[in-house]
Amino acid sequence: xxxxxxxxxxxxxxxxxxxxxxxxxxxxxxxxxxxxxxxxxxxxxxxxxxxxxxxxxxxxxxxxxxxxxxxxxxxxxxxxxxxxxxxxxxxxxxxxxxxxxxxxxxxxxxxxxxxxxxxxxxxxxxxxxxxxxxxxxxxxxxxxxxxxxxxxxxxxxxxxxxxxxxxxxxxxxxxxxxxxxxxxxxxxxxxxxxxxxxxxxxxxxxxxxxxxxxxxxxxxxxxxxxxxxxxxxxxxxxxxxxxxxxxxxxxxxxxxxxxxxxxxxxxxxxxxxxxxxxxxxxxxxxxxxxxxxxxxxxxxxxxxxxxxxxxxxxxxxxxxxxxxxxxxxxxxxxxxxxxxxxxxxxxxxxxxxxxxxxxxxxxxxxxxxxxxxxxxxxxxxxx
Amino acid sequence: xxxxxxxxxxxxxxxxxxxxxxxxxxxxxxxxxxxxxxxxxxxxxxxxxxxxxxxxxxxxxxxxxxxxxxxxxxxxxxxxxxxxxxxxxxxxxxxxxxxxxxxxxxxxxxxxxxxxxxxxxxxxxxxxxxxxxxxxxxxxxxxxxxxxxxxxxxxxxxxxxxxxxxxxxxxxxxxxxxxxxxxxxxxxxxxxxxxxxxxxxxxxxxxxxxxxxxxxxxxxxxxxxxxxxxxxxxxxxxxxxxxxxxxxxxxxxxxxxxxxxxxxxxxxxxxxx
Ligand SMILES: Nc1ncnc2c1ncn2[C@@H]1O[C@H](COP(=O)(O)OP(=O)(O)OP(=O)(O)O)[C@@H](O)[C@H]1O
Ligand SMILES: [Mg+2]
Numbered sequence: 001x002x003x004x005x006x007x008x009x010x011x012x013x014x015x016x017x018x019x020x021x022x023x024x025x026x027x028x029x030x031x032x033x034x035x036x037x038x039x040x041x042x043x044x045x046x047x048x049x050x051x052x053x054x055x056x057x058x059x060x061x062x063x064x065x066x067x068x069x070x071x072x073x074x075x076x077x078x079x080x081x082x083x084x085x086x087x088x089x090x091x092x093x094x095x096x097x098x099x100x101x102x103x104x105x106x107x108x109x110x111x112x113x114x115x116x117x118x119x120x121x122x123x124x125x126x127x128x129x130x131x132x133x134x135x136x137x138x139x140x141x142x143x144x145x146x147x148x149x150x151x152x153x154x155x156x157x158x159x160x161x162x163x164x165x166x167x168x169x170x171x172x173x174x175x176x177x178x179x180x181x182x183x184x185x186x187x188x189x190x191x192x193x194x195x196x197x198x199x200x201x202x203x204x205x206x207x208x209x210x211x212x213x214x215x216x217x218x219x220x221x222x223x224x225x226x227x228x229x230x231x232x233x234x235x236x237x238x239x240x241x242x243x244x245x246x247x248x249x250x251x252x253x254x255x256x257x258x259x260x261x262x263x264x265x266x267x268x269x270x271x272x273x274x275x276x277x278x279x280x281x282x283x284x285x286x287x288x289x290x291x292x293x294x295x296x297x298x299x300x301x302x303x304x305x306x307x308x309x310x311x312x313x314x315x316x317x318x319x320x321x322x323x324x325x326x327x328x329x330x331x332x333x334x335x336x337x338x339x340x341x342x343x344x345x346x347x348x349x350x351x352x353x354x355x356x357x358x359x360x361x362x363x364x365x366x367x368x369x370x371x372x373x374x375x376x377x378x379x380x381x382x383x
Numbered sequence: 384x385x386x387x388x389x390x391x392x393x394x395x396x397x398x399x400x401x402x403x404x405x406x407x408x409x410x411x412x413x414x415x416x417x418x419x420x421x422x423x424x425x426x427x428x429x430x431x432x433x434x435x436x437x438x439x440x441x442x443x444x445x446x447x448x449x450x451x452x453x454x455x456x457x458x459x460x461x462x463x464x465x466x467x468x469x470x471x472x473x474x475x476x477x478x479x480x481x482x483x484x485x486x487x488x489x490x491x492x493x494x495x496x497x498x499x500x501x502x503x504x505x506x507x508x509x510x511x512x513x514x515x516x517x518x519x520x521x522x523x524x525x526x527x528x529x530x531x532x533x534x535x536x537x538x539x540x541x542x543x544x545x546x547x548x549x550x551x552x553x554x555x556x557x558x559x560x561x562x563x564x565x566x567x568x569x570x571x572x573x574x575x576x577x578x579x580x581x582x583x584x585x586x587x588x589x590x591x592x593x594x595x596x597x598x599x600x601x602x603x604x605x606x607x608x609x610x611x612x613x614x615x616x617x618x619x620x621x622x623x624x625x626x627x628x629x630x631x632x633x634x635x636x637x638x639x640x641x642x643x644x645x646x647x648x649x650x651x652x653x654x655x656x
Contacts, residue, residue: 015496015505022484293480296441297541298469299497378441380480381432381553 016303020310023287030279031315037275038319038360039326042353044268046327047334048261049349052254054342058188059253060246062127065138065185067106068215070224071245072096072231073238079248080110080213088236090209095234097214101222106135107211109201112191115172117162123191124158124172128201135215137195142166143181149200153181155192157339170194173204187340190253215242269356272319276364280312284368288375295377304373312365313358320357324350388581389415389438389549394447394457396433396604407433409604410447415549415581419620420572420594423585425601431585432553434601438583439472439551440464451548469497473542473580475552479534481526481541488513488522491540498545505544512540516570532563539570543578550574550582556591568594596620613638617648 024031063071063080074086087109088096097105109128114121129135136145141156143166152170159182164170170177177196186193202208218227224241231239240248284291291304324345331343396408407430415421425431436442437449440456441464449456451471459467468474481490491509496502510522516536526534535555542550552571556564572594575582584591592598597620600607613624620640627638630645639645 015493015502019482019485019493026484287483289478289480290482293474293476293482295465296439296468296474297494297497298465298467298472300465303497378436380476381436381441 013303013306016299016306017310020307021314023283023307024311024314027283030283034275034279034315035319035322037279038272038316038357039322041268041272041275041360042320042323042357043326043330045265045272045356046324046345046349046353047330047343048264048268049353050327050331050343050345051341052257052261053344053346053349055189055253055257056250057344058342059190059249061185061188062125062193063215063242063246063249066108066215066242067104067134068217069242070216070218070228070231071240071242072214072216072234073240073245074213075236075238077213077238078240078245079252080245087205087207087210087212088214092234092236093209093211093214096216096231096237099227099230099234101219101227101230102216103219104133104217106130106133106215106217107198108135108213108215109198109205109207109210110212111201111205113172113204115170117158117164122158122162125191125193126172126201126204127193127195128198129195130198137181137183137186137193139184139186141182141184143179146180146195146197149197150177151180151196152177153183153195154179155186155194156182156184157187158192160339175200175204187342189341192340213245269360272316272357273360273364276312276316276319276361277367278364279315280308280365281368281371283311284308284372289380291372292375292377292380295375296380301373304375305369308369308372309362309365312361312368316357316361316364320354323357324353327353388417388419388452389413389583390448390450391438392448392450394434394437394444394449396430396437396442397445406604408437408444411601411604411606412447413599413606415583417548417581418575418579419596420575420582420584422591422595422598423583423601424587424589424592424598427587429601430604431601433604435551435553435583435585438549439474440467469494470545471548473539473545473547473550475535475538475542475550475555477554477557479526479531479538479558481534481537483526485526486522487518487524487526487529487537490526490537491544494541495544508544509540512543513537516540530563531559532566535559535563535567536570539567539574543574543580548581550580552582552584552586554586554588555584556586556588561590564588564590598623615640615644617644 072088074088077086093107107130111126113124113126115124131145137153145153154164154170159165159179164179166179168179170179202210218224228239231237294304327345331345334341335343391411391413394408394411395406398405398407411434423431423434433442437444444457454467456467482493485493488506488509491513492505495505495508513519513522516539518533518536521529521533526537556567559567568591571582571584574580613622613627615622616637618640622638622640624638628642628645630637630639630649632649637648639648
């Protein structure tokens with residue numbers, strides 16, 4: 001009589017996986033439903049993350065394209081996202097420009113305004129800039145930059161939405177402007193950018209020579225830290241790296257988005273795990289007799305675990321890939337239908353989503369797998 | 384495999400406790416020799432399935448011991464039993480219970496693969512067995528496309544694929560028409576005779592008596608003498624008194640499996656037991 005073998009041999013593990021796959025694919029409709037369920041829930045996850053990433057990107061799109069590496073803000077200013085009521089005065093701007101080690105300055109006067117377009121109020125981020133110093137639109141779709149007061153470059157998406165084109169009138173804050181150019185990459189979920197000469201915004205805000213912030217380009221060879229120290233010495237300034245301000249801007253957006261997004265992502269994840277769990281559980285339940293037989297003829301619990309768990313993994317794995325595809329499709333549809341929404345699906349988010357799919361499978365598959373492993377083999381002899 | 388076969392000593396199985404206690408099997412003793420076909424009959428609820436489950440290491444007796452050769456099943460830890468079942472027992476069920484997602488050949492091969500043999504070996508073993516059982520033209524079929532009798536033959540092949548010492552069958556003919564039932568019985572008989580396996584069958588089906596070396600009656604968890612049994616003093620086979628060939632020697636009646644044994648015994652070639 002032969003001895004008692006120890007652990008499950010590798011080969012029987014392979015055959016368990018094969019049986020799991022056969023069981024999974026035997027009912028095609030159920031497989032398709034589970035893939036669709038997982039796919040849709042992960043699509044929701046990825047799409048929400050894509051909206052968040054898009055919002056984060058559009059929150060810093062202006063600073064990212066503006067010149068300079070150091071940003072001088074009014075005292076207490078940390079971010080450009082919240083339209084500040086505080087400005088840097090003309091003397092401060094001049095003092096910044098005159099600081100040793102400064103190669104170039106870009107003073108920008110930014111205000112939020114509303115424009116009444118076809119009865120709906122559009123939020124406009126009105127950028128006043130000096131064409132000679134930079135800070136204007138970085139990608140013109142058509143036309144030219146404003147050469148005189150009363151001229152405006154408007155975000156192309158907003159203009160298209162409201163049927164505005166070159167030469168059309170555009171009113172903001174009671175000021176009449178003429179559209180001379182349309183810009184790309186300047187629409188965001190918080191509002192669309194419009195660019196005018198700085199003097200126009202100064203007049204609007206009754207703040208001659210003022211700036212919301214000054215972007216500074218250091219001279220080559222200058223120590224950035226020393227330059228920043230010198231700038232801080234100027235009265236009434238707060239000096240930060242532009243990249244830090246961008247990070248702060250994104251933090252503000254994330255603060256608004258993250259709780260909601262996390263909730264939605266969490267809910268979508270749970271729904272996906274439940275779909276996997278339900279599908280695999282019912283599939284396992286239907287095969288109670290078969291799995292009981294396996295135990296009766298001598299399959300160990302580990303074999304049963306594998307047979308069931310691999311079904312959950314494959315269903316969720318295929319569902320995840322389908323979900324990634326769905327989310328690209330959804331992003332494309334949304335951005336075509338509503339160009340003001342930027343949906344950015346980033347590789348790390350895809351990686352995280354695929355990993356979430358695996359966790360989903362394990363979470364959803366664990367219970368059915370345990371149920372199968374716990375089957376009483378003697379049960380198959382009784383009905 | 385030692386010659387001793389399966390030995391059951393004073394086995395009792397109780398379910399529940401105190402006032403809800405059910406004694407499903409009561410102090411049962413039994414031996415099954417290699418090559419022997421034992422049929423256990425009895426009314427519904429008499430404990431047949433319970434006894435079979437204990438014989439097959441699927442259920443632990445409350446009292447008593449069960450040993451297969453020198454392996455004492457009743458003393459083994461739970462973790463060792465699956466492997467014992469896999470290598471030493473073959474199970475045949477009333478409902479056939481094939482894996483619906485696998486082909487006929489893979490159903491049989493799967494049981495072999497559980498022991499760790501390669502898929503190739505398992506599949507060729509399965510094919511050989513199925514061919515012997517007349518199913519060579521059904522290897523790739525899904526079980527659902529088979530007749531009841533064919534399904535039961537696949538189940539028999541699955542039970543045999545790991546060369547078990549003992550085949551245990553619970554109502555193997557209950558879901559078969561009479562000709563398929565007869566064919567299944569013939570196969571079980573053949574398994575015992577040609578392959579030297581012990582076969583224990585639990586059934587209501589009186590036709591199975593025809594192929595059994597021994598018929599035991601279980602009633603209320605106990606073997607009764609509804610069928611009076613005797614042992615052939617020549618070959619040692621258990622025989623039913625009603626149907627056996629009787630012969631007197633020295634004022635005592637003996638029972639024989641066949642005329643040959645009786646003639647031998649009465650001629651004094653073989654001694655008394
Ligand atoms: N798990 C259990 N818990 C409690 N009682 C049980 C259990 N299993 C069996 N019994 C009881 O033990 C007795 C014997 O049952 P068993 O299934 O062995 O009978 P059987 O002879 O196989 O009957 P049948 O011919 O109807 O299949 C019955 O009274 C049954 O109710
Ligand atoms: Mg029964």
